[in-house]
Amino acid sequence: MASNNNPERKGFAITWIIENFKYDPYRYEVGLQSPTFVVDTMEETKWCLFFTPIFYDGDVGDLLLGLKRMSDSKGPPSIKIGCECALLTADGTQCNITEQEFTKDSRVSWNGMSADELEYFLPNGNLTFRFKMWKCSGEINNVGYCTARTHIGVEKKSSILSIRNFSTLAKRKRTQVQD
Numbered sequence: 143m144a145s146n147n148n149p150e151r152k153g154f155a156i157t158w159i160i161e162n163f164k165y166d167p168y169r170y171e172v173g174l175q176s177p178t179f180v181v182d183t184m185e186e187t188k189w190c191l192f193f194t195p196i197f198y199d200g201d202v203g204d205l206l207l208g209l210k211r212m213s214d215s216k217g218p219p220s221i222k223i224g225c226e227c228a229l230l231t232a233d234g235t236q237c238n239i240t241e242q243e244f245t246k247d248s249r250v251s252w253n254g255m256s257a258d259e260l261e262y263f264l265p266n267g268n269l270t271f272r273f274k275m276w277k278c279s280g281e282i283n284n285v286g287y288c289t290a291r292t293h294i295g296v297e298k299k300s301s302i303l304s305i306r307n308f309s310t311l312a313k314r315k316r317t318q319v320q321d
Contacts, residue, residue: 152183152276152281152283152284152285153183153184153223153224153274153275153276153277153285153286154181154183154184154274154275154276154285154286154287155272155273155274155275155285155286155287155288156176156179156191156272156273156287156288156289156290157230157270157271157272157288157289157290158176158191158270158271158272158273158289158290158291158292159268159269159270159289159290159291159292160174160193160268160269160270160291160292160294161267161268161291161292161293161294162267162268162293162294162295163264163267163268163269163294164267164294173192173193173194173195173206174192174193174194174292175190175191175192175193175210176190176191176192176290176292177190177290177292178190178212179288179290180216181275181286182286183283183284183285183286184217184221184223184275184277185216185217185218185221186215186216186217187211187215187216187217187221187244188211188212188214188215188216189209189210189211189212189215189275190209190210190212191207191208191209191210191271191273191290192206192207192208192209192210192249192251193205193206193207193208193269193271194206194208194251206251206252207227207229207251207252207271208249208250208251208252209225209227209249209250209251209273209275210247210248210249211244211245211246211247211248211249212246212247213246213247214246215246219245219246220243220244220245221243221244221277222241222242222243222244222277222278222279223241223242223243223244223275223276223277223278224240224241224242224275224276224277224278225240225241225242225250225273225274225275225276226273226274226275227252227271227272227273228271228272228273228274229263229269229270229271230263230270230271230272231263231265232265240252241278303319305319
């Protein structure tokens, strides 16, 4: 793991900015996924980033950040890479470094933060992740970088209907309402 301390290691970096992010764990129960990207310098492998809340006893606890190799990825069946995950703030970063072997359709995740800490990571309402990845063996001659943006918009709909047994509904539990 000595290579992890080398600031000049060559690899690929992606910054994923989620604009207009107002965290509601029930809105993002299944998480968010970045657009997919292909890393030509790592044998044309295809990846995406993801963000997922973890629920404990019905309440949100921690938030996971992760990197996933896509099942339709080119390249070898397995590739060993080192990766660094940083959640960017207005005045610093939080990082985790790991080496991981990825097969197609495999993933690695980091316990990014607790839901209570999230406000600290939302300068101007944007949540920003930076992932760096490099090959653990072999050479990479070119450095790659890209930025992905996800803009969260709000769609407003209103309707008037009668909800039967409204007072018996449980807090924070989704219930299907029929017309």
